[in-house]
Amino acid sequence: MKRKAPSGNPPTGLEVFPNPHPHRDYEIEHVATEFTSVCPKTGQPDFGTLTFIYTPNQVCVELKSLKLYLQSYRNRGIFYEDVTNVIFDELLKLLKPRRLTVISEWTPRGGLRSTIRCSYP
Numbered sequence: 001m002k003r004k005a006p007s008g009n010p011p012t013g014l015e016v017f018p019n020p021h022p023h024r025d026y027e028i029e030h031v032a033t034e035f036t037s038v039c040p041k042t043g044q045p046d047f048g049t050l051t052f053i054y055t056p057n058q059v060c061v062e063l064k065s066l067k068l069y070l071q072s073y074r075n076r077g078i079f080y081e082d083v084t085n086v087i088f089d090e091l092l093k094l095l096k097p098r099r100l101t102v103i104s105e106w107t108p109r110g111g112l113r114s115t116i117r118c119s120y121p
Helices: 063-071 080-095
Strands: 016-018 029-039 045-055 059-061 099-106 115-120
Touching: 029 063, 045 080, 059 063, 059 080, 080 099, 080 115
Parallel strands: none
Antiparallel strands: 016 059, 029 045, 045 099, 099 115
């Protein structure tokens, strides 16, 4: 079962498939170690690791679509806090999971390292 993001929203390209064990609570963790976006203030690239931890309900995210979706941020000017929350919101809306946490950990810049976390519930 392929399902795109709900209509009325910008297309994300994210796809899902049926959870093979919807009767059980289990945790899925995906780690994207090569996430890139662009600082909207400086225009310089930002490099980070995104971790997705969720307990699926009826569907799971399809990995190739997740990879391509994350690559769509490569040239997008967006702050750390915003990109983490935008991705979190899109996954929450699409997956309707029992639980979801998105963590972004950013390569240090100017001696500062940033980590952003969003969780549901």
